[in-house]
Amino acid sequence: MKKLLILGAGTAGTMMAAKMRRNLDRDDWEITVVDQDDRHIYQPGLLFIPFSIYRTRDVIKPRSRYIPRGVDFITSEIDVIEPDRNRVRLSGGVELEYDFLVIATGSRIVPEETEGLTEEGWQETAFDFYTLDGAARLEGALEAWEGGRLVLNVVEMPIKCPIAPIEFVCLADWYLTEKGVRDKTEILYATPLEGAFTKPRASAMLGDILDKKNIKVEGLYSAGSVDGANGVLKSWDEREISYDLLVTIPTHMGSETIERSDMGDELSFVPTNKNTLQADGFENIFVLGDATDLPSSKAGSVAHFQGEVLEENLLRAIMGRPLVNEFDGHANCFIETGFGKAVLIDFNYDVEPLPGKYPVPGVGPLSLLGESEMNHWGKMAFRWIYWNMLLKGAEIPGVESRMSMAGKWS
Amino acid sequence: MGTTRIAGQEIEVNKDGFMSNPDQWSPEIAAELAREAGIDPLTDKHWQVIDFCRRDAADKGEAPGVRRITKNAGVSMKEMYQLFPRGPGILSAKISGLTKPKGCI
Incomplete structure (x- = not known):
């Protein structure tokens, strides 16, 4: 029996399990997926929780429900990948061997990377919304909000969903208007990027939207530390921004498993071929979704588009055929x-x-x-x-993995 | 794509004004690019960063981001902002004759 092992049962890993189970003969291939828990969070939904549009129950389902029949699902922390031995060790000591490995361990926020952020004031006047807990606590803070200065800060790139900060400030503008306290609130968006977004035309367009909503943008702002006691955010070049409510999008890093396995870059993202999705230096390891170091956005749609390329390449690798250079960063x-x-x-x-x-x-x-x-x-x-x-690895009608120029005007 | 004259030499640059051919780079060009960015003169600490960026890019095929620099070149984040004010990742790449680090995409 040959073995395909998938690490991570988030968007990328779950989708890949479904795709590969359809492709690989059950008599020849065993497919196993490992994740640390059985709680799948619909991450795009976290944005809506602080504004009471979604409740926490709207965004959680069991991971196991989405693992297709004929795929083993193991709930365990993953200790370390041993690529030289084609083996993965789980925290309980169990060892899993593989012929092919798919790393889909995602990314996580690490607020501890910013000096002072998780000290005084953390989850009192400073919140994240990239975790269920953070999003739910922020909902409480917004409910109690009576006015003052609300600062949304992106600590450093890359982050999951690079447009989430823009959505957050726009929804805050709407929510506080409905609540009748928008005129008592100053909204400021402090970002390490030059403007509202990473790409020039979208940045200009979104910048206009923010401007009309009277949301100020502080660009090229790299947060170095937080003084929670006094409500002050400080950048590395010593620009200070005072706040009454700080909504932070902290530093993102890959999984600790990647760090322990010494397979990551300085942020524990796995160096990956940007077109084939093969892990650099390992012929039988592929990487999908947020776990890669690719310069594409860390987002579910990207994992979906990558998934179609990876399906083809994994099958090619299994048959010993050359990989296709297809992923275009869509x-x-x-x-x-x-x-x-x-x-x-x-x-x-x-x-x-x-x-x-x-x-x-x-x-x-x-x-x-x-x-x-x-x-x-x-x-x-x-x-x-x-x-x-x-999550079922289905094709979405009309939505192609390669970007199309049809219907666009430049 | 275009060319520009830096330190008496015709240099290929991309639309963002970064050198597109790292082989055309020289320490004199670095000094000139630094002056344009308001950094004058380049100190030993600057060179420590530039040397690392050149070496790393030759190895990896792209300019290192600030985090990678601070982890490997023996300078702190604080120093990076003193050495290359405002955009240390972008500026150190530019002066090292490299294109923007991909962390900026």
Whole structure:
């Protein structure tokens, strides 16, 4: 019996298990997935919890429910990968051998990386919304909010979902307006990027949206420390920003397993071929989703597009055939901009987001790089697509893994 | 893509104004690029960073991000911001004749 081992049962790992179970003969191939717990969180939903749009129960389901039949699911912490022995050791001492390994261990926030952030004031006046706990506590803080200065800070890149900070400040603007305290609130977005987003045209467009909402942007701002007692954020170049409420998107790192296995870069992301998704230096190891060091966005849509390429390449590797250089960095994100509207962007390694219609060129119904109510409903419908199509490794009609220029104007 | 004259030499640059051919780089060009960015003169500490960036990029094919530099070049994050004010990752890459580190995408 040959063995395919998948580490991680998040978006990427779960989807890959479904795809490979369909492809590999059950008489020849055993597929095993390992994750540390049985709690799958719909991560795009975390953004909505602080604003009471989703409750925590709306974003959690058992991982095991989405592991396809014929795939073993083991709940255990993963101690270390031993690539020279084609073996993975679990925390309890169990050893799993593999012929092929897929690393889909994701990324996590590490607020401890910023001096002072998790000390005085942590989860009193400073919160994250990238964890269930953080998002739920922030909901309480926003409920009690009466006005003051709200600062959203991205500590450093890369982060999961690079548009989440923009969505957060837009939703905060809407939420506080509804609550009647927007005029008593100053909203500031402090980012290490030059402007609102990573790509110039989208950055200009989103910058305009923020400007109209009277949300200020402090660019090229790299947070070095937090003085929680006095409510002050300090950058490495000594710019101080005072806050009444700090919403932080902390440093992101890959899994501790990667660090222990000495397979990661300085942030414990796994060096990966940006087109084939093979781990650098290991022929039988592939990496998918947030765990890679690729310059693509860390997002579910990206994992989905990578998944189609990885399915092809894993089958090729198994048959000893050359890999295809296919992944183009394609990403596709809905950006919730508040008041029931959203913007949709579609881009890759080389082509920045452009205006147009999607997924049917010239028709839509979704508008690229433009605000619309239809885009908002697209974003809301995405949760259903996530649980019912994406995790099952199904193709989403009209949405291709390679980016298309049809229906866009530059 | 275009060319520009730096330190008396015709140099290939990309649309962001970064050198697109690291082989054309020289210490004189580094000094000139640094002056344009308001850094003058380049100190031993600057060179420690630039040397690491050049070596690392030759090995990895791309400019290292700030985190990678502070982990390997013997300078702290604080020093990086003193040496290359505002955008230390972008500036150290630029002066080292490399394109933007991918952490900036």
